Amino acid sequence: QVQLVESGGGLVQPGGSLRLSCAASGSISSINAMGWYRQAxxxxxxxxxxxxxxxxTNYADSVKGRFTISRDNRKNTVYLQMNSLEPxxxxxxxxxxNIRLFTKVTFRAYWGQGTQVTVSS
Numbered sequence: 001q002v003q004l005v006e007s008g009g010g011l012v013q014p015g016g017s018l019r020l021s022c023a024a025s026g027s028i029s030s031i032n033a034m035g036w037y038r039q040a041x042x043x044x045x046x047x048x049x050x051x052x053x054x055x056x057t058n059y060a061d062s063v064k065g066r067f068t069i070s071r072d073n074r075k076n077t078v079y080l081q082m083n084s085l086e087p088x089x090x091x092x093x094x095x096x097x098n099i100r101l102f103t104k105v106t107f108r109a110y111w112g113q114g115t116q117v118t119v120s121s
Contacts, residue, residue, distance in 0.1 A: 002024060002025070003025050004023070004096075004097060004110055005019065005022065005023050005112065006093070006095050007021045007022075007062070009115030010118070011119075012085055012118070012121075013120070014085060014086060015084060015085065015118070017082060017083045017084075018117060019045055019080070019081050020035070020036065020080040020082065020093060020115065021078075022034075022036075022077060022078050022095030022097075023075060023076060023077045023111070024097050027103065028061075028100075028102070029099075029101055029104075030099070031053065031073070031097055031098065031100075032099075032100075032107055033052050034071055034096065034097045035048070035069070035095075035097075036049050036050075036069065036078070036080045036093055036094070037045060037093070038092065038093045038094065038117075039072060039094070039114075040091040043091075047106055049068065049080060051069045060102075061080075061082075062088070063089075066103060067080060067081065067082050067083070078087075085119045087120060091106065092114040092115065092117075093114065093115050093116075094113075094114045095112035096109060096111055096112075097109070098110075
């Protein structure tokens, strides 16, 4: 039983910044990769950024140089610093984490409920 709680979304002007946070809670034994996905109206959900347990990162080409993903393992939290935001970044952003429970021997993916990010004048 795992819950991912996201925060930090909202309305921002083009060129502005937001910082998203996602904290995992529950009977967590360990967490491997964590990431952020987004889905805009009429579009398929896409990977924005991912970070491994060793802090290796991957970014979508559209956000490279503007977004930074990081994690705090003590807090079971992943962050997404979003700078130089563009209207095209408007979407619902979803947190993802690959988690092993104390009662299980395998990892599985968990998702947050999503948080709205709107970039508009």
